[in-house]
Amino acid sequence: xxxxxxxxxxxxxxxxxxxxxxxxxxxxxxxxxxxxxxxxxxxxxxxxxxxxxxxxxxxxxxxxxxxxxxxxxxxxxxxxxxxxxxxxxxxxxxxxxxxxxxxxxxxxx
Numbered sequence: 001x002x003x004x005x006x007x008x009x010x011x012x013x014x015x016x017x018x019x020x021x022x023x024x025x026x027x028x029x030x031x032x033x034x035x036x037x038x039x040x041x042x043x044x045x046x047x048x049x050x051x052x053x054x055x056x057x058x059x060x061x062x063x064x065x066x067x068x069x070x071x072x073x074x075x076x077x078x079x080x081x082x083x084x085x086x087x088x089x090x091x092x093x094x095x096x097x098x099x100x101x102x103x104x105x106x107x108x109x
Contacts, residue, residue: 013051
C-alpha cells in the first residue's frame with residue numbers, strides 16, 4: 001500500500017468541498033487540509049481513499065432512492081471564461097455556452 005496519495009487523486013475528490021468541511025470529513029485540522037491542497041505536503045493515502053468511498057456511497061444511495069442520474073456540476077471557472085454545462089438533449093451533438101467574465105468592479109444584471 002502506498003504511503004501517500006497522488007495530488008491529482010486527492011484534488012479530484014476534494015473539488016468543490018470547502019477546506020473547513022473537508023477537514024471535518026477527514027477529522028483533521030483545516031491547516032492540514034490547506035497544506036494538502038496547496039501541495040506543501042503530500043496527502044496520506046487514506047484521505048483520498050476515504051473521499052473516494054464517501055463519493056461511492058453517495059452515488060449508491062442516490063441509485064437506491066431511484067435517482068437514475070446524480071445532478072452534474074453546474075459549471076467550471078477557468079481563467080477569464082465561465083463554461084456552463086448544457087442539459088443533455090436527444091441530439092447527437094452537444095454545444096457549450098461560453099461567456100466572458102466582466103472586468104473587476106463591473107457588475108452585470
